[in-house]
Amino acid sequence: MGAYAIGLLSGDGIGPEITASVVEVLGAAQRHSGSALLRWVRLPMGQTAIARYGEALPAFVKETLRECSGWIMGPHDSASYPPELRHERNPSAELRHGFDLYANIRPNRSIAGIASVARQADLVIVRENTEGFYADRNLFGGDGEWHVTPDVVVTAGVFTRKASERIAHAAFREAVRRRKLVSIVHKANVIKRGYGLFLDCCYEVARQYPEVRVNDYHIDAASALLVRRAEEFDVIVTTNLFGDILSDLAGELVGSIGLAPSLNAGSDYAMAQAAHGSAPDIAGRNAANPAGLLLSAALLLDWLGDRHADRRLRELGDVTERAVYAAIRDGVRTADLGGTATTAEFTAAVTARLGES
Incomplete structure (x- = not known):
């Protein structure tokens, strides 16, 4: 070759x-x-x-x-x-x-000799990378935002079964190689249809990986737990916007986003x-x-x-x-x-x- x-x-x-x-x-x-x-x-x-x-x-x-x-x-x-x-x-x-x-794959682990808030973390954030509340990636044409009056902006958040299922598979495949735990991070309690679809798809995919444990958290609870007990997470799967935020947070928790x-x-x-x-x-x-x-x-x-x-x-x-x-x-x-x-x-x-x- x-x-x-x-x-x-x-x-x-x-x-x-x-x-x-x-x-x-x-x-x-x-x-x-x-x-x-x-x-x-x-x-x-x-x-x-x-x-x-x-x-x-x-x-x-x-x-x-x-x-x-x-x-x-x-x-x-x-x-x-x-x-x-x-x-x-x-x-x-x-x-x-x-x-x-x-799929945006972002590992975060505590490193010997580097001062950090999270001292025993070893986790991977698997972020859906093509839709959600990211206007530049939502639509075939246009940027996904509308300035309907000088004082009102509407932004589209797109959630599809295809994207939700394939990012879930990426996360579960990652977990099979690691400690066999996937945590789904969402906001289905408020954005019931969009995040509800994402959450349901992740649990449907989970049935194909019986060796992997699975749980789920609302984004606010997940953020707090990540700061307090980062070592309890293995693989986190989440949507575009939440993944962007959580992965930067995790990077700083283990020492530096650098x-x-x-x-x-x-x-x-x-x-x-x-x-x-x-x-x-x-x-x-x-x-x-x-x-x-x-x-x-x-x-x-x-x-x-x-x-x-x-x-x-x-x-x-x-x-x-x-x-x-x-x-x-x-x-x-x-x-x-x-x-x-x-x-x-x-x-x-x-x-x-x-x-x-």
Whole structure:
């Protein structure tokens, strides 16, 4: 089998620095394993693409990504784009929508040596990624919001059986690999039809996984319990808006959203994308923390390994993840984690621990 083509979209702000770290670490990991599994396909996105093509995500970039096995996306800074582009879907939303990346997978775990509110957490939030109360992903045409008078806005929330069932399957498949518990988070007591459909679909899917325990919580109760007893959760499945909020909360509870990995996955494609933003205030200063994107890349390799039944990819991802955690455990930390390491120094520390992993 030849090398897997991996799209690389460096993005804005700290994006070029942290994607360079991913390339360096995964290159070293492949050398350690004696394989050449990955082939990088570098593509413009964000300010670089705007400067050259007048678009944040040109059509040829999307077409090229269709020929890739998966891709890694750096952060984007949509707020800094020209006014005429700000009304469009941002690059990550455009790819999630265009490639039907319906599952957003966000692991959160307490890390040895990192101060955190939740000290024994190890959970995954599986977020439906295509509908709910996210207007840019609800409709075939239009943005899903209507300004019916100068003082009234109506926003559409869309809930479908198809989307609810497939995200439930994604969550239960994840739980089978872990501690076999799924918690459904919803608001069916108030939004009875929309969240009621979502809740019913999740329980219907649960019957196909008899080995997995299941419970459910209203979003407000789940948020409180996540702060108080995060260690009791295994896999949380929820809708788009709630998943966005809960995953950021969980990231901070275990130490920093800068450490939080994220994978946007569909049936045919997946995109690694760290949960944090573009941090333009530290861009170009060799101060960014690449850990979130490195761990996201490890998730992508695991997904690709499953999709292509290639254990070498899973092993590459596992080695990378363990080297990141080893560097942090050994006290190599960037400024956002209270340390003094530069981006380059953290990258070198991870690379040095690949052999140990």
